[in-house]
Amino acid sequence: MKVGLFIPCYINQLYPQVGKATLELLEKLKVEVVYPSGQTCCGQPMANSGFENESEGACINFVNNFKDFDYIVTPSGSCAYHVKKHYNIIQQTDEVVKVRKNVYELCDFIVNVLKVKQLGASFPYKVGVHKSCHGLRGLRLGSSSELVTAPYSYIEALLKEVKGIELMTLDRSDECCGFGGTFAVTEDVVSAKMGKDKIQDHLRNGVEVITATDVSCLMHLEGLITRNKQPLQVRHIAEILNSTIESKVAHPKGQKH
Amino acid sequence: MDSRDTILKKLKANKPEFIALPKINLDIFDENIDMVKEFIRKVEVAGGKVFEVTDNKEVLSKTQEAFPDTKVNFTNLDDSGFFNTIDYETLKNPHKLNDLDVLVLESTLGVAENGAVWLTDNDIPVRVIPFITKHLVLVLPKENIVPYMHQAYNALDPEVLDYGIFISGPSKTADIEQSLVIGAQGAMSMTVFLV
Amino acid sequence: MSHSKLAGIFNKDEKKVDWHDKALWFVRHKRDLSVHEVKGWEELRNLGHGIKAHTLSHLDVYLEQFEANALKNGVQVHWAANGDEHNQIVHGILKENHAKKVVKSKSMLTEECHLNPFLEANDIEVIDTDLGERIVQLAKEQPSHIVLPAIHKNKLEVDELFQEHLGTKPCNGDPQYLTGEARKHLREKFIHADAAITGVNFAIAENGGFVVCTNEGNADMGAHLAAVHIACMGVEKIIPKQEHLGVFLRLLARSATGQPITTYSSHFRKPRKDTKMHIVIVDNGRSEQLSRPDFRASLHCIRCGACMNTCPIYRRSGGHSYDATIPGPIGSILSPGKDLTKYSTLPFASTLCGSCSDVCPVKIDIHTQLYKWRQIIGKETPQPFIKKKSMAAMGKIFSKPSLYGKVGAVAHWALRTLPKSLINSWPNIWGKTRDLPVGHKQSFDQWYKERENNKKDDQK
Numbered sequence: 001m002k003v004g005l006f007i008p009c010y011i012n013q014l015y016p017q018v019g020k021a022t023l024e025l026l027e028k029l030k031v032e033v034v035y036p037s038g039q040t041c042c043g044q045p046m047a048n049s050g051f052e053n054e055s056e057g058a059c060i061n062f063v064n065n066f067k068d069f070d071y072i073v074t075p076s077g078s079c080a081y082h083v084k085k086h087y088n089i090i091q092q093t094d095e096v097v098k099v100r101k102n103v104y105e106l107c108d109f110i111v112n113v114l115k116v117k118q119l120g121a122s123f124p125y126k127v128g129v130h131k132s133c134h135g136l137r138g139l140r141l142g143s144s145s146e147l148v149t150a151p152y153s154y155i156e157a158l159l160k161e162v163k164g165i166e167l168m169t170l171d172r173s174d175e176c177c178g179f180g181g182t183f184a185v186t187e188d189v190v191s192a193k194m195g196k197d198k199i200q201d202h203l204r205n206g207v208e209v210i211t212a213t214d215v216s217c218l219m220h221l222e223g224l225i226t227r228n229k230q231p232l233q234v235r236h237i238a239e240i241l242n243s244t245i246e247s248k249v250a251h252p253k254g255q256k257h
Numbered sequence: 258m259d260s261r262d263t264i265l266k267k268l269k270a271n272k273p274e275f276i277a278l279p280k281i282n283l284d285i286f287d288e289n290i291d292m293v294k295e296f297i298r299k300v301e302v303a304g305g306k307v308f309e310v311t312d313n314k315e316v317l318s319k320t321q322e323a324f325p326d327t328k329v330n331f332t333n334l335d336d337s338g339f340f341n342t343i344d345y346e347t348l349k350n351p352h353k354l355n356d357l358d359v360l361v362l363e364s365t366l367g368v369a370e371n372g373a374v375w376l377t378d379n380d381i382p383v384r385v386i387p388f389i390t391k392h393l394v395l396v397l398p399k400e401n402i403v404p405y406m407h408q409a410y411n412a413l414d415p416e417v418l419d420y421g422i423f424i425s426g427p428s429k430t431a432d433i434e435q436s437l438v439i440g441a442q443g444a445m446s447m448t449v450f451l452v
Numbered sequence: 453m454s455h456s457k458l459a460g461i462f463n464k465d466e467k468k469v470d471w472h473d474k475a476l477w478f479v480r481h482k483r484d485l486s487v488h489e490v491k492g493w494e495e496l497r498n499l500g501h502g503i504k505a506h507t508l509s510h511l512d513v514y515l516e517q518f519e520a521n522a523l524k525n526g527v528q529v530h531w532a533a534n535g536d537e538h539n540q541i542v543h544g545i546l547k548e549n550h551a552k553k554v555v556k557s558k559s560m561l562t563e564e565c566h567l568n569p570f571l572e573a574n575d576i577e578v579i580d581t582d583l584g585e586r587i588v589q590l591a592k593e594q595p596s597h598i599v600l601p602a603i604h605k606n607k608l609e610v611d612e613l614f615q616e617h618l619g620t621k622p623c624n625g626d627p628q629y630l631t632g633e634a635r636k637h638l639r640e641k642f643i644h645a646d647a648a649i650t651g652v653n654f655a656i657a658e659n660g661g662f663v664v665c666t667n668e669g670n671a672d673m674g675a676h677l678a679a680v681h682i683a684c685m686g687v688e689k690i691i692p693k694q695e696h697l698g699v700f701l702r703l704l705a706r707s708a709t710g711q712p713i714t715t716y717s718s719h720f721r722k723p724r725k726d727t728k729m730h731i732v733i734v735d736n737g738r739s740e741q742l743s744r745p746d747f748r749a750s751l752h753c754i755r756c757g758a759c760m761n762t763c764p765i766y767r768r769s770g771g772h773s774y775d776a777t778i779p780g781p782i783g784s785i786l787s788p789g790k791d792l793t794k795y796s797t798l799p800f801a802s803t804l805c806g807s808c809s810d811v812c813p814v815k816i817d818i819h820t821q822l823y824k825w826r827q828i829i830g831k832e833t834p835q836p837f838i839k840k841k842s843m844a845a846m847g848k849i850f851s852k853p854s855l856y857g858k859v860g861a862v863a864h865w866a867l868r869t870l871p872k873s874l875i876n877s878w879p880n881i882w883g884k885t886r887d888l889p890v891g892h893k894q895s896f897d898q899w900y901k902e903r904e905n906n907k908k909d910d911q912k
């Protein structure tokens with residue numbers, strides 16, 4: 001099995017530690033991972049802003065970089081969802097169809113392709129899961145609170161196996177954090193208010209570390225947490241699943257990026 | 258061309274290709290509920306009261322017990338002369354009926370899943386009185402309770418209806434700061450007697 | 453004004469935003485409890501979707517069938533191509549019947565057509581009889597929610613409003629007292645009304661009847677006392693058969709408020725003796741929406757308001773921030789079809805979180821339609837020069853890996869090197885409320901290359 005690793009643009013530049021954790025984690029699981037050097041962005045920023053046509057080059061570049069892999073894995077539910085859902089704007093060649101079918105968000109890949117849950121991680125903290133919307137309602141990485149279905153969550157299934165972790169229950173299990181791409185800027189007031197409320201939910205419920213499948217949500221929340229000097233940390237789920245922290249310290253490893 | 262034809266022509270031109278009408282498979286919803294129990298629960302959730310009685314006589318005596326000092330009462334139950342303080346002729350002028358206190362009507366259909374009770378022109382002497390009355394009392398035979406709305410509509414012939422209504426509980430509103438207030442524009446209380 | 457500007461105004465009072473958010477979230481929560489009690493809920497949603505999709509594909513036929521049956525029932529049927537014609541027709545009926553006083557129960561269609569100001573200009577008194585609608589009418593405002601029209605007002609504001617208009621005593625906003633006073637006030641209006649106007653929740657093709665749902669009983673109070681009943685409906689309110697009400701009435705109230713059914717579900721089919729019943733069937737842009745394959749499912753809407761209650765933006769921006777008759781997510785996919793330029797910011801008033809689509813009882817793909825409207829708006833409405841240029845530039849950078857590397861390195865260097873105070877004080881909107889992440893020495897790209905090189909070195 002040959003896996004192509006897609007690292008979203010903002011992770012590459014701003015949160016490289018998430019890319020490293022993802023790669024290390026996959027390698028730990030004995031997956032042959034290649035990081036194609038010509039990759040850029042999935043095209044979502046333009047498309048969500050109403051300029052899908054300007055994203056065509058990015059889509060084509062994505063497909064060219066990943067067409068030869070059995071699976072494409074990315075530490076972003078949002079990017080995986082974008083490729084799956086919105087790559088209908090380019091010609092549906094066999095390569096495009098294959099890439100759209102085989103792109104996976106990291107947890108989805110581990111649970112449903114590798115079919116493992118016990119990853120040998122330890123992370124002795126109280127963790128609140130932020131269920132990023134595109135992963136939740138787009139990729140269906142878990143049951144959303146609106147639907148009447150049997151409850152499940154791939155993310156929580158993995159986290160439950162992490163040694164020392166305590167998963168905290170939130171008042172609103174899957175409300176959006178307010179990032180929303182350009183929404184964070186065009187609707188900055190509501191965006192910030194949503195983030196603020198989300199953070200309060202985590203604080204109220206004793207969370208020490210917020211985790212998510214998407215760094216974009218975490219970047220937004222972290223921006224607010226840092227600005228308001230709140231006692232919370234954010235960690236991408238790959239960082240937790242790749243963590244080997246045995247005993248709790250005041251500041252979990254990696255705080256200083 | 259008048260608007261009717263213009264609209265219909267546009268709709269015809271703009272509609273998608275024919276999509277088949279889905280069939281309703283009632284088995285999906287069936288869950289073997291105790292219909293009387295569920296009906297009572299739902300009427301109570303809707304703010305109403307339910308009593309189980311043996312006959313219409315008991316309905317009226319219990320109603321009088323529940324509303325002892327009311328002046329203007331009407332029912333179309335049989336042998337109810339002692340209960341009525343107004344006659345049908347007075348009802349026919351509903352604009353002057355603002356003081357109707359208690360109205361007792363018979364229903365032929367109730368729905369367990371939502372506590373709704375069905376009334377039609379056959380059951381209501383004058384359409385507005387179930388809304389004007391302060392207290393609405395409905396009599397429903399237990400065996401006429403169906404589990405879901407689907408069965409309710411299966412029991413109703415679409416061709417014979419002139420006016421009909423499902424009523425579930427008393428009139429209510431939460432339009433002021435989401436505080437529930439019973440007794441908005443219609444009846445202030447609703448009682449169901451199961452016979 | 454753009455949605456974000458109006459949302460900014462609403463957010464000046466954070467306590468009010470918190471109240472609004474919590475009140476509507478509570479309604480969503482009640483909805484959850486209620487739908488989880490229904491076995492086969494998701495199948496019920498599928499049926500709702502399927503019946504509506506079928507109906508739209510046969511709409512002209514069902515409307516003709518409905519009209520023929522309504523006529524047989526002794527009901528007069530009128531057709532209006534747009535809001536103006538709708539208002540003219542309603543006014544014509546009122547004039548013919550010398551009706552000067554009208555009571556109206558909730559009808560978003562008449563709001564959409566601006567019927568009230570039209571009738572008032574023609575010297576006719578129109579009283580909205582739904583309590584929430586009466587409140588916003590007295591305040592000379594628009595409803596901010598389709599099910600909870602006065603959700604943006606607190607009880608003290610209602611108290612003051614009633615003191616001024618209904619002569620009530622100050623009561624510190626006691627809802628029980630205020631509702632009681634409104635009841636008395638509206639009783640008078642019902643008794644003296646010459647005509648009653650109602651909306652239509654569902655119109656049944658097979659028997660020409662229609663259903664109106666209320667909790668207050670105001671539609672029935674009006675319709676059964678006045679000599680003339682005018683029911684106004686959009687063309688999309690049609691359902692084929694009475695048995696389909698079984699599906700829609702199960703879906704509607706649960707989605708709207710969490711009640712298993714509204715207090716009153718009134719089935720009108722024939723006028724009572726010596727009175728008249730009219731139905732006005734209105735297009736007003738619906739046939740055009742039907743022509744748009746990507747957006748026609750918006751016509752499935754049964755106006756439950758669940759998408760508003762669940763929408764994290766709506767709850768924190770208020771219904772008036774949408775500046776449209778139908779606010780919230782569903783309004784944001786309906787309104788651009790009417791005026792793309794005026795409503796061009798609405799499809800962007802969303803994070804595309806998808807909660808609206810999952811909560812919708814008739815499974816309208818609301819967030820997908822928002823995304824699709826964005827594409828049309830990007831192409832067809834004037835966009836800020838900067839936005840257009842930056843999108844094109846981004847597109848270019850992302851399609852060429854060599855360009856991407858260079859740009860990334862610069863941004864990276866800036867974040868790492870420049871002082872935080874400078875970065876966050878740049879005229880960037882992000883930085884108003886949020887810090888930017890701390891830059892790293894190395895991008896993932898650089899780290900990976902270094903690692904690969906080290907590996908090669910090791911092998912040598």
